[in-house]
Amino acid sequence: MNCREFRKRQVELLDIGPMPADLLRHIEECPQCAREHAESQAVLSALSPTQEISMSSDLKERIMSRATEVDSLQHSRKRVWARPMQFALAAVMVLAVVLGGSWLAGHNAGRQGSASAILSDAAEAAAAVHTVHITARMRTPANDNFDLIMADSEFTPVEIWTQSGDVSKWRIEKPARVAAMDGKSTVMVVQPGVGSPMAWDFPPTSGVAGWLAPLLDVNSLLRYERETASRDGSKVSVEKKQGRILLTIQAAAKGNFSESDYAKNKSVLESDNIRVYAFDAQTRRLEGMEVYIDTGAGRTLVFEITGIEYDTPVTASLFEVQVPKDAVWQKSASEIPGTADNSDMTPKQVAEAFFAAMASEDWDAMRNYAGNLFDNKGLRDRFGGLTIVSIGEPFKSGLYRGWFVPYEVKLKSGEVKKHNLAIRNDNPRHQWHFDGGF
Numbered sequence: 239m240n241c242r243e244f245r246k247r248q249v250e251l252l253d254i255g256p257m258p259a260d261l262l263r264h265i266e267e268c269p270q271c272a273r274e275h276a277e278s279q280a281v282l283s284a285l286s287p288t289q290e291i292s293m294s295s296d297l298k299e300r301i302m303s304r305a306t307e308v309d310s311l312q313h314s315r316k317r318v319w320a321r322p323m324q325f326a327l328a329a330v331m332v333l334a335v336v337l338g339g340s341w342l343a344g345h346n347a348g349r350q351g352s353a354s355a356i357l358s359d360a361a362e363a364a365a366a367v368h369t370v371h372i373t374a375r376m377r378t379p380a381n382d383n384f385d386l387i388m389a390d391s392e393f394t395p396v397e398i399w400t401q402s403g404d405v406s407k408w409r410i411e412k413p414a415r416v417a418a419m420d421g422k423s424t425v426m427v428v429q430p431g432v433g434s435p436m437a438w439d440f441p442p443t444s445g446v447a448g449w450l451a452p453l454l455d456v457n458s459l460l461r462y463e464r465e466t467a468s469r470d471g472s473k474v475s476v477e478k479k480q481g482r483i484l485l486t487i488q489a490a491a492k493g494n495f496s497e498s499d500y501a502k503n504k505s506v507l508e509s510d511n512i513r514v515y516a517f518d519a520q521t522r523r524l525e526g527m528e529v530y531i532d533t534g535a536g537r538t539l540v541f542e543i544t545g546i547e548y549d550t551p552v553t554a555s556l557f558e559v560q561v562p563k564d565a566v567w568q569k570s571a572s573e574i575p576g577t578a579d580n581s582d583m584t585p586k587q588v589a590e591a592f593f594a595a596m597a598s599e600d601w602d603a604m605r606n607y608a609g610n611l612f613d614n615k616g617l618r619d620r621f622g623g624l625t626i627v628s629i630g631e632p633f634k635s636g637l638y639r640g641w642f643v644p645y646e647v648k649l650k651s652g653e654v655k656k657h658n659l660a661i662r663n664d665n666p667r668h669q670w671h672f673d674g675g676f
Contacts (some may be wrong), residue, residue, distance in 0.1 A: 239264045241271055244631050269352060299472045369552050372398040373545040379537075381414030381428055385448025389531060399453050399556055406453045407557040410447055416558045417446050425559040433616015435565040449506045456524050463487055463515070482526075485515040493537070493636035497649045500658060501636025503531055510535065510637040523548060525550075558612075570609045572669050572675045578606045581668040585632035589643035589659050593626050607661075608672040621676075623650045639664045640673055 239260050249380055375393040378386050384396075401410040405421030417426035423468040424440040440446060447454060452462050463485070467474045472489040492507045503509045508533035516526035529541035571577040581590060588607060595603040596612075604612050612618055630644030640662025648654050660674040 241268060244287075245587075256486075262304050291550070297662070306333045318547045324536060336622045340613060361571060363520070367457055368402055368549050370398075371547040371550055371552075372453060372543055374398070374541060374543045376412075376542075377540045378412070384410055384412070384415070384417070384446065384450055385447060385529070387503070387505055387509070387540045389533050389540060393542075393576055396450075398450065398453055400456070401552055401557070402457065404454075406455070408447075408555055409559075410450060410454075416559055420554075420557045425561065427559050427561055427565060428615070430617070431605075432620050433614040435562045436611075436614065437559075437561045437565040437567050452653070453527075459483070459515075460517075461522060481519050482521050483517040485517065487513045487515075491636075493638075495635060497633045498642070499644060500633070501638055504636065505535055506531065506540065550585055551584040566610065566614050568609060568611060571606055571671055572665070572667060576608060579667075580606055581663065583670060584642055585630065585641040585661060588661050589629050589632070589645060590626075591644065592626070592659065592661075592672060593629065593647060596621055597624050597626055599623055611672070620651075621649065624648060629656070638662075642675065 241264075242362045261379055318365070325541050340516065374396045376394075376396045377388055377391045378384075378394050379391065380394050394412055397409075397411045399499070403405045407419060407421055408420040409416070411417075414431070415426070416430040417424055419442050422442065424438075424442055424444045424446060426438045426440065426446055429506050430437045445451070452459055456463075459530045464474075466472070467487050467489070470489060472487050472493075474488075476486050477486075491502060491510050491513055493501060495502055501508050506513075506529055511532070514530075515524060517523065526544060526546070527543040528539060530537040532538075558581045571580075580591075583591070591603070592607045595601070595607070601612050603617065612621075625648040627646040627648055628644075632641040632643045635642060638660065640660060642658040642660055644658050646654065646656040655676070656676050659672070661670055662673050663670045
């Protein structure tokens with residue numbers, strides 16, 4: 239038996255009883271299929287329906303038939319999809335549990351209301367999407383991190399494009415920040431509002447998408463949310479309304495806020511949040527999403543999908559960021575020859591040295607903490623020569639892996655800035671570097 243034959247027959251994992259001998263032998267001989275089987279078994283073990291689901295006798299055959307069609311289609315297009323059968327199987331099982339036996343048995347009567355028909359459609363929707371274009375709006379600054387939300391700010395438009403296939407690709411864009419992953423690297427360009435544009439070149443799995451990352455793979459979105467909710471103990475509910483299946487996940491804020499609640503409500507994950515997904519009742523495709531956070535004064539809508547297009551033609555250039563000619567490519571201190579080792583400094587000492595270099599306009603010293611960020615003449619002109627008013631005690635908050643250091647400075651223009659400098663040293667060399675907050 240080869241791997242492809244094994245994957246076609248993985249649906250037999252739904253059967254009760256011992257696995258067929260030929261499948262068992264293949265697992266013993268093939269480490270890759272053994273891992274996939276173990277992962278599928280883990281998903282099965284985590285599923286615990288509250289009611290017994292009465293499925294029609296042709297359930298397995300219908301799922302197998304659809305899975306075989308998808309596998310053949312992928313093969314004919316010479317696409318190498320990442321474990322398509324396993325993902326489809328996981329999506330089927332997760333949908334069965336999330337929706338619950340009573341819903342499966344009692345709804346969608348116009349389509350005979352059979353569990354097999356519903357689950358077969360779910361497998362089809364999960365496996366057949368190739369490109370997705372999402373338009374949304376989010377309460378976030380136009381040029382700041384994709385992760386950052388500000389409940390009291392105006393909505394900013396956000397667009398997301400994804401493409402599955404031989405190599406997954408994606409693009410996320412706000413008015414003054416864009417990042418794209420072409421399968422080899424992630425390039426990001428930011429218009430800082432002062433001085434020249436800034437550009438970065440990251441590895442493909444850089445994490446720049448922040449909490450929006452699950453939307454980069456809508457094929458696995460339902461499975462991801464189900465696993466996340468189970469792991470975190472979130473509250474999950476489902477209802478069918480006006481031709482849609484609404485999946486609601488209510489989650490508590492993640493992170494450590496014992497020292498300070500500064501990072502609370504700065505990102506969705508660091509907020510007490512409610513995520514509402516809307517799936518088409520017939521196709522099971524994602525149609526919409528709303529995210530609310532609880533600020534203590536009530537629920538505030540911070541993110542909303544305004545439109546989704548599936549399988550629209552895209553060009554390769556979409557996943558290539560056009561970097562302006564005057565952009566300054568950003569390098570960290572560890573990438574610049576001659577920078578000093580600051581790993582033995584305390585967070586407060588780092589903040590003091592950072593602002594001292596800015597006050598004295600010692601841009602060579604600044605490279606030890608901010609890389610070549612201040613090679614940007616506009617930033618030098620605006621912040622060089624400032625006066626340090628105060629630097630407070632460092633603290634930790636939320637999910638941030640570094641430290642926040644309170645500060646107050648006065649610029650040459652007379653403007654006073656009072657905020658928290660973000661610095662971190664979670665790298666192999668434990669080199670401290672500026673990470674935001676200024």
